[in-house]
Amino acid sequence: MSDSRQSGPPGRRRLEDVIDDETRYRAVDSRDARFDGVFFTAVTTTGIYCRPSCPAVTPKRVNCTFYPTAAAAQGAGFRACRRCRPDSVPGSPEWNHRADLVGRAMRLIGDGVVDREGVAGLATRLGYSARQLQRQLTAELGAGPIALARAQRAQTARLLLQTTELPVTEVAFAAGFASVRQFNDTVREVYDRTPSALRTESGTRLATTATPGALSLRLAYRGAIDAEHLMDFLALRAVPGVEEVVAGKRGIRTYRRTLALPHGPGIAEVDSPAESGSAARGWLDCRLRLADLRDLTTAVHRLRALFDLDADPEAVAEQLGADPLLGPAVAARPGLRSPGHVDPHELAVRAVLGQQVTVAAARTLAGRLAARYGTPLSEPSGGLTALFPTAAALAEADSADLAMPTARQNALRGLCAALADGSVRLDAGVDREQAAEQLLALRGIGPWTVGYLRMRALGDPDVFLPSDIGIRDGLRRLGAASDPKAAAEAARAWAPWRSYAVHQLWALASAG
Incomplete structure (x- = not known):
């Protein structure tokens, strides 16, 4: 077990290493929304914490304290601003991109692991003791896993109170609180309002629906x-x-x-x-x-994660846009994202189905497997009829349902068996290097599949696929050499955002 303090690919600087408190205050003074979610501003004279872009009058510098997370601000006794709603900003791009313990822990906490499995379950998934985990998260984020999960539960509670007609008691347990008393105390502390007052507060309600759930x-x-x-x-x-x-x-x-x-x-x-x-x-x-x-x-x-909504597109554009080869494409497509996925096991299956066939062919085969092995919805919704099959179900799939060469059938079954028994992990807290090694050890899983899964299932921002046909087509449209060796060499200048370069090249290749 190692404790990597690496924040990302070589050459990449963490945001907290780049900005100091004076820079943070300038961002607050200019109401710079680019920093929303990256840090939070607490005002000692009001007891309130805000996002940097809060429209309220800018507080004096001497009254401002900055925190890396909402949980840290709450732990210091500050309440969420009711005007700018600092608990509903994009997440810091650092937590999604970093491969160290803190980044992995934040992704798992975001996925609700602490609410489902407790701090012990979170620590086990990460390969650390609960004490080690508490110490590292508190040192870097100003809050431990319980406080971070509590802040997340408070945000969920506010959302349920303001978008549903659920009774307050049901909201408490749906948001993950262990008791109604804990729920009431937390809402009062975070929002300076009772749950009922938060629900009826004017100007905050979104559209409601009569459909249960x-x-x-x-x-x-x-x-x-x-x-x-x-x-x-x-x-x-x-x-x-x-x-x-x-x-x-x-x-x-x-x-x-x-x-x-x-x-x-x-x-x-x-x-x-x-x-x-x-x-x-x-x-x-x-x-x-x-x-x-x-x-x-x-x-x-x-x-x-699917829509890559916690990305920092300006940081990506600054690096890729300065490249003579890729710069014009970046300028033509501002805000291009690198989509992730909602289910890494589903994506892994689909990556194998897509080996050496067209996207359309892989899509058709995946649909057939979903119809045959997926769990049907109790009631279809438009064109949606089923959940994608589990890895365990596909590990036992009949050869007649797998319209692919025998070697790829075996690769699919082997991958699904490994995912089902846990010998290969692709969850939000897995170490990317370890996952890549485990995948490559499976028969029929090669570098392209591993790279694709690192990029989409594991949220790695710095993956390049030099042998990919779409990448090579995109490079040819730019008038560049497209053989894998030359492509990999050109991509060195695009680190640490090569996953975004992949999507730029795919977009060029599909342009016609």
Whole structure:
């Protein structure tokens, strides 16, 4: 067991190493939304903490203290600002990209592991003792795993109070609190309001729905967003019965899919914004229908990863946009994201299905397997009919249902068996290097598949796929050498954001 303090790929600087308190205050003074979620400003004279872009009058520098997380601000006795809602900002891009203990822990906490398995379960997943984990998180984030999970539960509670008609008692347990008393105390401490007052507070309610288990919410992001690329990417790969992209009014498209969540199935709908690029409004409208509202936090976390909403597009553009070869493409597509996935096991299966065949062929085969081995929904919703099959189910799939060469059938079964028994892990807290080694040890799993899974399932921002056909086509459109060796050499200049370069090249290749 090693304790890596690496924050990311070589040459990459952590945000907290780049900005000091004076820089933070300048961001607050200019209401710079790029830093929302990166740090929080607590004002000693009011007892309130805010996001950097809060529209309130800028406090004096002497009265400001800065915290890396909302949990740290809450732990110091500050309450969330009711005007800027600092608990509903995009997450810090550091937590998603970092490969060290803190980054892995934050991803697991975001997925609800502490609520489901406790701190002991979180520590076990990470390979550390609970004491070691507490010490490292507190030293770097100003809060331990319990406090971080508590802050997340408070945000979930506010969302449920303001978007559903659930009784307050049901909200408490759906948000993950162990008791109504704990729920009441936390809401009062964080928001300076009782749960009932928070629910009835004017100007805060979103649209409600009469459908049980249904919620409407906004998924915030920072900077520009290339929603057209996101929707095109997902539509091209949408598995029939599991996913679909449907057109709506005013050019808005909606991505819909089924979700296999810890406490039951769900259905998610996410709309593209009316405007893309830098003109977009800063959030995506989302609707969730959950069998169990305890899965709200997990569902939101996974959708954010799917759409890469916690990315820092300006940092990516600064690096890639300065490159003579890739710069014009970056300027033409501001806010391009690197989509993740809601289920790493599903993605792993689909990556093997896509080996040496077209995207359309892989999509068709995945749809057939979903219809044959997936769990049917109790009631179809539009084109959605089933959850994607589990790895355990596909490990026993009949050869007649696998329209692929025998070697690839064996690779698929071997991968699914390893995922099902836990000998290969792809969860949010896994060490990326260890996961890559485990995958490469499986028969029929090569570097392309491993790289693709690192990029999408494990959220690695610095993956390049030099042998990929789409990459080579994109390079040819730029007039560059496209053989794998030359491609890998050109990509060295794009570190630590090579995953985003991959999507730039794929977009160029698909442009016609």
